[in-house]
Amino acid sequence: MAKHVGVSPQTITRLEKGVGTVSTLVAVMDSTNFMLTGLSAGKTLFEKLRNTRIKHGKSLENLVRRTGLSHTAILDLENGAGSVEDLLRLLAALAPRARRQAPARAYWALGQKEDRDSRFTPPDFMDNIYKAFGEIDLDPCAHELSPVLARRKILASRGGDGLSQTWSGRLAFVNPPYSCALQWLRRAHEQWSAGHVATVVCLVPVRTDSAFFHEVLSLDADIFFLKGRVKFLKPDGAAQQTPFSLMVLTLGANAEQRARFAQLAAGFWSRRRQPNDTDL
Ligand SMILES: C[S@@+](CC[C@H](N)C(=O)[O-])C[C@H]1O[C@@H](n2cnc3c(N)ncnc32)[C@H](O)[C@@H]1O
Incomplete structure (x- = not known):
């Protein structure tokens, strides 16, 4: 770690005891992918601190009183300088609930593949799908325990195979195993x-x-980037938040359906790529 960040091993040991400069702390955070959540948006930790103060309408005087830090110490922290000790005092006053953001992963946590792939779309999310797109004719990768309502369900547990059986109906809803999405x-x-x-x-x-995304889906599919994460249901009924970002990708959905979904769900539709678009 010391070598990676370009400091002495003692500096790291001191940092682990809460002693050191904020700039070293940030270098360590960057190298370990350690991100804080619970602060306002910003490009750097310092910008986030400043934006949090502004968002909560806290004056410097107020923070000076609450933290015992000087004006200069607070401004130093908002400008990327200062000590870890001061940073911790400022965070305790400004964002006591700030904590480590769960690292983004592309997959569910480790475990048996089948277990990882058995996550069911929650009813509140499905309500938005029914309201925006209509009743579902087909779930080609269904599960007995899933709350998804569909006229036809292809169930692997009953020998069905959505990857080889022909799909049918007006509307298919597909929340597939993410290990082979x-x-x-x-x-x-x-x-x-x-x-x-x-x-x-x-x-x-x-x-x-994937090349398939760039060459085919970007031209044919409409994509809605979801804001926030979805809490899926596990087979035991407990909820589990995805540790990664999700999108709703539609093929053949009309403008009305897409507009309805945008009114119900947080996020946005991206502009579909046109065949003659050139890369910037
Ligand atoms: C992420 S779960 C989603 C279940 C349901 N579609 C939902 O949204 O709640 C994916 C499901 O696909 C099923 N599955 C895996 N391979 C399949 C296949 N070849 N044909 C049909 N279903 C399959 C698994 O049993 C798993 O329960």
Whole structure:
């Protein structure tokens, strides 16, 4: 760690005891991907501190009184200088609930693959889907315990296979196993292109690095980036928040359906790529 950050091992040991400069602390935070949540938005920790103070309408005088720090010490912290000790005092007064942000992962936590893939879309999220897009004809990757309401459910537990059986109906809702989400997106696109379903609504992690995403989905799909995270249901009924970002990707949804969804859910639709768009 010391080598990585470019300081002595003693500096790291002191930091672990709460002694040191904020600039070293930030270098360590950067190198360990340690992010704080519970502060206002900002590009740096210092900007976040300043924005939090402004958002909560706290004057410097007020903070001087509450923290026992001087004006200069507070301004130093808002400008990227100062000591860890002062930072901790400021945080205790300004954002007592600030804590480590759960590291973003592309997958559920470790565990059996099948267990990790058994996460069910919660009823409140589904209500927005029904209201915006209508009743669901097909869930091609359903589960007996899932609250998703669909006329036809393909259940792997009963020998069904949504990756080989033909899809059908007006609307399919697809919250697939995230360990192979790309395979399901390919399948959705293939079944939609073949005209087996008129509209497909997929709830998938925001993974946009595949050639398929860039060359096919970016042209054919509409994408809604969800703000915040979804609390899925585990087979035991407990809720579990996704440790990664999600998007709703639709094929064949009309403008009215998309507008309705945007009124119900937090997030935004991205502009669909056009065939003659050039990369900037
Ligand atoms: C993330 S869960 C979602 C369940 C449900 N669609 C929902 O939204 O609540 C994905 C489900 O896909 C099922 N599954 C996995 N492979 C499948 C396949 N080839 N055909 C049908 N279902 C499959 C798993 O059993 C798992 O329960």
